[in-house]
Amino acid sequence: MSADQMIERTGIVRLTRAAANPIAIAPDSSTLTEQAVLGAILLDGAALERLKLGVVHFATEEHRYIFQVMLDCREAGDAIDFVSVSQRLTDAGRADLVAYVALLAENSAGSANIERYAAVVLERAQRRDLAALGADLVERANSPAVDISDLRREIGTRLQAIGAGREAWPALNIAKLAEREPQRPRHIVPDWFPAGEVTLLAGHGGAGKSGVALYLGACIALGASWCGIATERRRVVYVSAEDGADVLHWRLARICAHLQVALADLAGHLELLDVSHQDAELMLEPGRGDEPILTARYDSLRERLTDATVLILDGASDLYGGNEIVRRHVRRYVRALRRLIGPEGAVLLLAHVDKAAARNGAESDRYSGSTAWHNSVRARWSLAADGEALALTLAKANHAKAGAEIRMRWDAEARLYVADQAPTEGGIVGAIRERQEREGVLVAMRACAAAGVIVPAALQGPRTAYNVLSARPELPDSLRSGPQAGRRFRARLEELRQIHAVIEREIRRSNRHSTLALVLADRGNAPHAPHSQN
Numbered sequence: 335m336s337a338d339q340m341i342e343r344t345g346i347v348r349l350t351r352a353a354a355n356p357i358a359i360a361p362d363s364s365t366l367t368e369q370a371v372l373g374a375i376l377l378d379g380a381a382l383e384r385l386k387l388g389v390v391h392f393a394t395e396e397h398r399y400i401f402q403v404m405l406d407c408r409e410a411g412d413a414i415d416f417v418s419v420s421q422r423l424t425d426a427g428r429a430d431l432v433a434y435v436a437l438l439a440e441n442s443a444g445s446a447n448i449e450r451y452a453a454v455v456l457e458r459a460q461r462r463d464l465a466a467l468g469a470d471l472v473e474r475a476n477s478p479a480v481d482i483s484d485l486r487r488e489i490g491t492r493l494q495a496i497g498a499g500r501e502a503w504p505a506l507n508i509a510k511l512a513e514r515e516p517q518r519p520r521h522i523v524p525d526w527f528p529a530g531e532v533t534l535l536a537g538h539g540g541a542g543k544s545g546v547a548l549y550l551g552a553c554i555a556l557g558a559s560w561c562g563i564a565t566e567r568r569r570v571v572y573v574s575a576e577d578g579a580d581v582l583h584w585r586l587a588r589i590c591a592h593l594q595v596a597l598a599d600l601a602g603h604l605e606l607l608d609v610s611h612q613d614a615e616l617m618l619e620p621g622r623g624d625e626p627i628l629t630a631r632y633d634s635l636r637e638r639l640t641d642a643t644v645l646i647l648d649g650a651s652d653l654y655g656g657n658e659i660v661r662r663h664v665r666r667y668v669r670a671l672r673r674l675i676g677p678e679g680a681v682l683l684l685a686h687v688d689k690a691a692a693r694n695g696a697e698s699d700r701y702s703g704s705t706a707w708h709n710s711v712r713a714r715w716s717l718a719a720d721g722e723a724l725a726l727t728l729a730k731a732n733h734a735k736a737g738a739e740i741r742m743r744w745d746a747e748a749r750l751y752v753a754d755q756a757p758t759e760g761g762i763v764g765a766i767r768e769r770q771e772r773e774g775v776l777v778a779m780r781a782c783a784a785a786g787v788i789v790p791a792a793l794q795g796p797r798t799a800y801n802v803l804s805a806r807p808e809l810p811d812s813l814r815s816g817p818q819a820g821r822r823f824r825a826r827l828e829e830l831r832q833i834h835a836v837i838e839r840e841i842r843r844s845n846r847h848s849t850l851a852l853v854l855a856d857r858g859n860a861p862h863a864p865h866s867q868n
Contacts, residue, residue, distance in 0.1 A: 364393045364458045370451045372400055373442030376435065379407075379414030380530075380676055381445045384669065385452045391459040396431060400438075409507045411514055445673060446633050450625070467493070522554060522566045522644060522680050525734035528713055529566075530677040532668050535684045536707075537717035542724055542751055543684045544577055544648050545585055546717060546742070549750065550682070551646050552589045555604035561726075561740045561753035568644045568679065571605045573635070575652030579608045585750070592748040605638070615655030617667050626656040626663045628670060641676025649684035650707070664706035683711070720815075724751050767812070771826045774810035776835065778803045779854055791838045791850040793824065799852055800824070827852075 375382050382404060389405070392398045403422045404414050412418045416439050420432045471489060474480045520529035527533055527550075537543045553560035557567030574582055586606070590597045616632040639645060647653050656663040671681045685707055708714055714730035724742040728734075742751040782789050782802065792798050800823050804814045813823040830836040839853045 364455070365397075367451050367454045367458070368392050368394070368397045369438055369441070370443065371448060371455055372397060372404075372435075373438040374445040374448040374451070375404055375414060376416050376419065376439040377442050378445035378448070378673070378676075379404075381448050381673060382408060382414055384449060384673070387452050387456060391456055393458070393462070396434070399428065400431065400435060409510045444633065444636060446628055446636055446670075448673075449669075519733035520678070521733070522568060523550075523560060523563055525731060525738060526563065526713070526715070526728055527680055527682070528731075528733045529680050530672075530675065531712040531733075532671050532681040532683055532710070533713040533715065534707060534711040535682055535715045535717065536687050536729075538687050541717050541719055542742075543717055544574070545750055546724070546726065547646050547648060547682060547684055548572060548582070548585050549589050551604060551644065552586065552593065552600060554644050555600055556593070556595060558593060558595075561742075567603075568642055569603055569605075569640065570644045570646065571607065571635075571638060572646045572648070573607045573609060573614070573653070574648050575609050575614050576648055577608075578610045579606075582606050582608060588749050592745070592750060592752065609652075614653055616653050617663075617670060618655040619657055619663075626666055629655075632670065632674075636674055639674055639679070642678035643675055644680050644682070645671075645675055646682045647671070647684065649686065651686060661706035661709075665710045668707075668710035723754060768826065768829075771810050771813055771822065772830055772835075774808060774813065775803065775823070775826050775830060776854065778806040778808040779836065779852065781806055781808050783854065788841065788843075788849070789852045791852050799827065 371385070371387070375385075387401070389398045389402050392401055400419065400423075403419050403426075406422060407414045407418045416435060419435055423429060423431050423435065467489070471485075474485060475482075521527055522529050535543055535547060550560055551570040551572045552558075554565045554568050555570040557565060559565065572582075577585075586600070586604075587597055590600070614631055615629055616635065617626045617628055620626055635645075654664075654667055656667060658664065668683075671683065675681055708730065711730070712732040713728070713734075716727045716729040718725050718727070722744055726740040726742060728736050728738040730736055731738075741754040743754040744750075745752045779789055787802065789799050789802050790797055793800070800820060803809050804819075804823070809823075813819050813826065827836065831838075834855050836852050837855050838850050840848050841851050842848050
């Protein structure tokens, strides 16, 4: 079949972006919906990973063949675009489909609603399967030669297979994977900001999230160091739904002055979008169906972005119009944000924690709404106030070691928060820091033993191990001050107890009352209690 014949048979219809909502256009043709899916993949190859579709779900033989070629590109590690797909078609002797594939890409409305289109394709495939099952059931049920019990069991099995969706979970080809070296996950900011993912920056209102995020955006746009950490340069789009143009201008001018660059140097590299006085939700609650709906704002934002763009969204409460307590909707929103960027880009989403989490600092994972905000992202930063300082903690990192921390202080001259010290890193640097902290605990305990001071085994109450040891100058500063100090101290102490470097021992005070104390295992004896203690 020639390309012209193929086009005439399928009847490609141009889909405009204004009619890109699958509910709005409600195509009656399976062919039209399949074209929308294939065309979107050609424009956004990464979208293929998010689809629960298999080859068998496509109605036409040509569409099944093109989709299989796309799967082959993915397994080979090739780009899933017009060039790669058309080359494979030509090599396979199907050059007649190349012109058709070109029109699929040209007529595509984009990938914003590809999952909705894919759901329609899957539903229609299931309807075809059910129709075929019904026809087969009528014929076999009327045949005396068919055992009715066997037929009932077969019907149940086939219905279950249809409900699950055949080939809905594509398997990776291990043999093909073994033929190439695995690629280490990329980071735009090492360990902190993974490429191709959504990162959540969480903190209570007024903690300084917007200033920290804009400072990060300026550094990435310039390719400058951020808080002592190197960054990979990217184009940055900062969407502000909270602060207006005047505030953004003031903050960015102070950041540029601190970085000793001209504000004009950011032109073409950093784009600021002020939507603080507009209804800027990217997703709304479901209409007639039960799934949230992406808005025209989402489509407009997608057109501004390239695959390598860093997108900073301030903040979640203004840009998400769905139900925050419905986990499934929150997950869909985070996935929709991930679709806005390619494997070289990244999204930073600013979100509020609730009041209880604000009181508890970075140790709490509670947000405004569902915990799915935490579970759906691949990295999470926690920003907590500590007096006049801030502590930015890498609370979750799927592609690195969590626990790194950046201390920030208010610079009165710059009028912004700047790094107070070199960041504490995960990985090797983090392991070194933890070892030094364990050694510091042992040194502080030796000093207490030498002074005859009992270190209580209690971790709660008016006088704890932390109360006693944090008063010793030998204890590292990272275990004595800051919102994470107590948590880090308890972690180091538990590690020492696990290796039996520190043990519990019952001792008798001078008043003849017994108490449990922490002692060093290598000293053999507990310290004598001074007569002044009660």
